[in-house]
Amino acid sequence: xxxxxxxxxxxxxxxxxxxxxxxxSVPEKVMVxxxxxxxxxxxxxxxxxxSVNSGTLNFEGVRQVAEMVAPEFEALGFTTEWIDQSAAGxxxxxxxxxxxxPGSTRMLLIAHLDTVFEPDSPFQTVxxxxxxxxxxxxxxDKGGIVVILAALRAMQAAGTLADANIVVAMTGDEESAxxxxxxARADLVAAAKEADVALDxxxxxxxxxxxxxxxxxxxxxxxxxxxxxxxGHSSRIFSERxxxxxxxxxxxxxxxxxxxxxxxxxxxSVGLVAGGARASISDDNSAAQANGKANIIxxxxxxxxxxxxxxxxxxxxxxxxxxxxxxxxxxxxxxxIEFDFRYPPMGPTAGNRALxxxxxxxxxxxxxxxxxxLPPARRGAGDINFVASLIDGLIGFGPSGxxxxxxxxxxxxxxxxxQAQRAAIMMSRLAAEAR
Numbered sequence: 001x002x003x004x005x006x007x008x009x010x011x012x013x014x015x016x017x018x019x020x021x022x023x024x025s026v027p028e029k030v031m032v033x034x035x036x037x038x039x040x041x042x043x044x045x046x047x048x049x050x051s052v053n054s055g056t057l058n059f060e061g062v063r064q065v066a067e068m069v070a071p072e073f074e075a076l077g078f079t080t081e082w083i084d085q086s087a088a089g090x091x092x093x094x095x096x097x098x099x100x101x102p103g104s105t106r107m108l109l110i111a112h113l114d115t116v117f118e119p120d121s122p123f124q125t126v127x128x129x130x131x132x133x134x135x136x137x138x139x140x141d142k143g144g145i146v147v148i149l150a151a152l153r154a155m156q157a158a159g160t161l162a163d164a165n166i167v168v169a170m171t172g173d174e175e176s177a178x179x180x181x182x183x184a185r186a187d188l189v190a191a192a193k194e195a196d197v198a199l200d201x202x203x204x205x206x207x208x209x210x211x212x213x214x215x216x217x218x219x220x221x222x223x224x225x226x227x228x229x230x231x232g233h234s235s236r237i238f239s240e241r242x243x244x245x246x247x248x249x250x251x252x253x254x255x256x257x258x259x260x261x262x263x264x265x266x267x268x269s270v271g272l273v274a275g276g277a278r279a280s281i282s283d284d285n286s287a288a289q290a291n292g293k294a295n296i297i298x299x300x301x302x303x304x305x306x307x308x309x310x311x312x313x314x315x316x317x318x319x320x321x322x323x324x325x326x327x328x329x330x331x332x333x334x335x336x337i338e339f340d341f342r343y344p345p346m347g348p349t350a351g352n353r354a355l356x357x358x359x360x361x362x363x364x365x366x367x368x369x370x371x372x373x374l375p376p377a378r379r380g381a382g383d384i385n386f387v388a389s390l391i392d393g394l395i396g397f398g399p400s401g402x403x404x405x406x407x408x409x410x411x412x413x414x415x416x417x418x419q420a421q422r423a424a425i426m427m428s429r430l431a432a433e434a435r
Contacts, residue, residue, distance in 0.1 A: 023365035024425070027158035031424040032366070034154035035417055042420075043133065043413055045072070046146045050126045050135040054172075055118030059091035062172040065113045066094040069145060073168065076152050076161065083187050088178030093187060094170045101163040105430040108167050108195035108391070110188070110383050111144040111202070111398070112174035116405050123407035131413045139411040144201035144398030145170060150420035151427065160428035167191045174383050181342060185386045192387035196435050197355065199423070200384040200393060204400040204415055205374050211418075212378075213359060213371035214395035215352035217388075218265065218308040219315060220343040220381035222285070225253060225326065227335040231277065231299035242297055243332010247275040250301035253335060256325045265310035265377060266318060275301030307339070310376055311347040312389075343381035344389065348373075351392030359394065362425050368418070397423050 024032065049068055054061040063082075070080040073096035083093040094113060115137035117123055126135030137143075148168060155161035169188050171177075178184035192198060205212045229246035236242040254270055261268055272281060276292025279300045292298055309315040319339060326337045346352075353373075360370045374396075384393050399419050401411035 027160055027428065028365075028425050030158035031151075031154040031160075031428065032421050034157040035150050035420045035424065038150055038153060039413075039417060042146050042150045042416065043128070045149070046133065046138060046142060046411075046416075047126050047128065047135070049145070050133075050138045050142050053117065053119050053121075053124060054114050054137065055116065055121070056090065056114040056173050056176045058119050061119070062091035062113050065142075066092070066170070066172070069113070069170065070094060070096070072149050073152075076149075076156055078166075078168070085172065085178055085184060088173075088180065088184040090173040090178035090184065092172050094172070095187065095191070096166075096168040096170075098161075098164065098166050100161075100165040100431060103434050104163060104165055105197060105433050105435050106165045106167075106195045107427060107430060108169060108191050108198045108387070109148055110169050110171075110198060110200050110387075111148060112141045112171045112383065113145070114172050114175050115140065115142070116175045117407075121407070123409070132410050133413055134408060134410045136409060139203045139399060139401030139409060140404045141174070141202050141398060143401065143411045143416060144203070147398050147416055147420045147423060148201055150416070151423035154420065154424040155428055158424075158428065160424075160431060164427060164431035166427070167195065169383070171383055177342065185383075188383060188386055189390070192390045195391055197430060198384055198387055198391050198393035199397055199426070200382060200395040201398045201423075202382055202396060203398045203404065204396045204419055205378060206400050206415075207374070207378075210369065211371050211400075212374035212396070213356040214374045214376075214379055215356050216310060216348035216376035217346040217379050217381055217385055217395060218267075218310050218376050219341075219345040219385065221307045221309075221315070222340045222342070223305055223307055223322070223337055224281070224285070224340075225250065225303045225305070225335065225337045227253065227275075227301045227333060229297060229299050229301075229333045232297045234295040234297055237297050238331075240331070244330040245297040245299070246301040246333060247298045249330050249333035249335055250275060250303055252330055253326055254303060257322065260325065261318060261321060263314075263318075266314060267308045267377070268305060268318075268322075270303055270305040272304040273302070308377075308381075309345050311345050315341075315345060343385045346385045346388035346393065346395075348376065349392065352394060355392055355394040358429070359422065359426060362422055362429070366418075366421065366425075
């Protein structure tokens, strides 16, 4: 146990006299103090792991971060396992497990080791200015891993960790999941089937100075639309023999999507378009090639886009409507659409809302404001989406920052403290309950 934690019990009297913490139990007050006492240690560890590049495709870097993190969990009584993911084209996952009191709440904590910054990114340096830490992955999601560790150490200091049944799943490919997807997420899904609650340790969202509670994340899927037409001289376009050509057919479909699909919590962006005498999109859907002439009716046009939904019912219904729009062809054309279903939706269920109510009860006991529900469109998809159909979950236990996924990413270190305090108390109260 770190220096500083041994003094936690001695500070309880001071907390007992503070109205903001009057509703916390003695062990919970110990947790609050333990997190604060360990602040500089936690920041130093965050700086250390953020200084190691662990872009999703930097397999050695992902493994190196896992090797740095694993002993921290083992020191808290967890057993750790490296799960190789070479068959899915990725480095692997680190899982940490600890058994507690039989029959109590089984918790699945979700975070990830990888970042979007590969070794060729110009953004590699970690620097600190007061309570702001700048560096690759300091918020997304190495800060989340540090919050987990800080919370668990606080629970150990308060004596509540012993009863807790916890699995910590730290994936190595959250930013770009491996293929096949069923293999890449098999271990996470298996852990969820053995759990009662999932807590997601990606970043806290703050809006207008207010910490927000997240109970839903939309899906993240994509589609590829291919239109074909009859190639010929441009002077014959719109004729009965030549028809409208592939680009007009593609434009018809995309405009129909724009006009006919709109509804709450749904987005369907077009990200890439190509058309002409020849057109193609790269295998990773990041580049397109096309060539042609103004006096040729184009025989091919392709578009690639994004589809995000809040529920599986919405996914199924919108996909059916998109297929129906594609099936109505202009003269002399044809079209097909293919979907790549990646991250399923995490809908705003009653169970998720109940977990946020529990968290807001903790906020009240800590003297913190209530956390309103964050509109799900304000968050991207994440690993918790894969288990949302199996167990109740709550999102955003990690620290808050800015510039995620871009050079200059920062984390507000003050949020690391209150997030770890919230998480420690939440997990301790869940561990005290029978399931």
